[in-house]
Amino acid sequence: MAWRVRHRSRTICLSLVFITIFIHLLLAFVSLSIPRLPCDSPLPPGMRAFRDLARFNYTSDGIKRLAEPPTGILEGDARGHRDTVIDKELPARGGMTAGIRQHGANQTERLESDLLKLKALFDHPLYNIPTPSIPEDDWLLKVKPKAKESERSSLMWVSASQEGYDEVQWNSSRESHPPWLRFHLGITRWELYPQHDPNMELLTQQIATQRIVSAVQKSGGTQLKLVMSFPNYGQALFKPMKQEREEETNYNLYYFSDFERHNAEIAAFHLDRILGYRRVPPAVGRLVDVVKEIKDITTDRKLAKTFFTSPVGNVCFYGQCSYYCSTEHAVCGRPLNLEASLAVMLPDLSLAPRRSWRSPWRRSYSRSKLAKWETEPNYCSTIKKTAPYNKGTRLVDFMDMVILDFLMSNMDRHHYETFEKFGNSTSLLHLDNGRAFGRHSKDEPSILVPLQQCCRIRRSTWLRLRLLTLPQYHISDVMRASLSTDPLHKVAPLLTEPHLAALSRRLKTVLDTVSLCQKQQKEAGRESVFYDDLDSLEK
Structure with a gap:
């Protein structure tokens, strides 16, 4: 009896095994008969830039074309990555490809419209205010008078090593000067370059494409930066990419612990020009x-x-500096190419000394202490009586800088500089903007405190800010257009759309602050909010 039970159990188990195998074979046959389509897994935000970066071919001549991916990459892409030949042949992908093309066309159309807005903005009368001829003393540098025959050889500039540098001869003719020298010779008391400067495009193009003949670390400062030299003796300040464009600054970090961002330096130049x-x-x-x-x-x-x-396999380096110069905070190529900002160096301090001024609204740079201006509502009354803010344009020059810093959320303006030659009667230099554009989801109202406390602004600045709220000159649109002219835009837009939207939001806050000042000043019978720098045009 027991033998029969064991025999039946064995028979049942064998039957179940055969049925299971049959079902597996049937399912395998059915799945193979159904055409399979590759499915794209979404890339993390930080990886999109990596992917796009890898598909571009960069040389010293600039961005030439999309690079052809290696054969191995094509084979790997056929298993599911984007934009491969096999993927494009799949009919099910046709709709997606058409959608991508349509999106690209819309983006192109939008950018063309924004570029027209930017041109219209710079053609507006507020950006072309007639000014008298520049006095001789308002030029930062001067070209020496014509040299005698025996002195002409001294005009030949040759580097000490003569290796990698061009042998060029400069004279009093502007045409003989390289773009960086024209920039230096064009600096005046009130601006670094004129509104419609034909040299600006050539200057930025050369910095973006010229061969680099020297790279050394710049002394001083808290974070890594290099001085790059070019064959025509021009120099630029190099700041490497340390943060993805989509990333926001950690909310738990103090402002003095933030990274310096390469795209912030570039965006600050464009925003300053738009203002x-x-x-x-x-x-x-x-x-x-x-x-x-x-x-x-x-x-x-x-x-x-x-x-x-x-x-x-990426090549990295970290240099020597106060913060973030260690293997844990190294900057790395991908595997060799590294994004960076290059800012034109100002004239050497031996030729054009600069004075550093401590900001009256400097932060405490402490985790526990507050600055004086944070505890005294009438702090500006004292500043207005203190030189150099008690006369001339220094106070409204400072407010111009405050507005720039608020729009780009730069909390790190502890000092500013001016050229010594011009004394106290000159505009401020808006240098070192790497900690701007860290957050788009949060505005920092404390940056705007000087304007709230002093209630003083240039009339021309106020009118231009109002102009930038109009649809035909909207600040987000013209900023998007201006940044699109930078070479790195072909890798990815230098500012994400949330950052551009934040500009519009913050601009409204600035104008609301000025409106509130007008109301307060009128009720208290105090001086006008506006410093009227356009008075001469109305006479």
């Missing part, structure tokens, strides 16, 4: 080969010692 200030040195984006254009040519031994190859 009509022209007090930020020209800055442009560039992809730099960290081996050929830094490691192989640097004479800075301390910098050279910090290069290493990461576990995934």
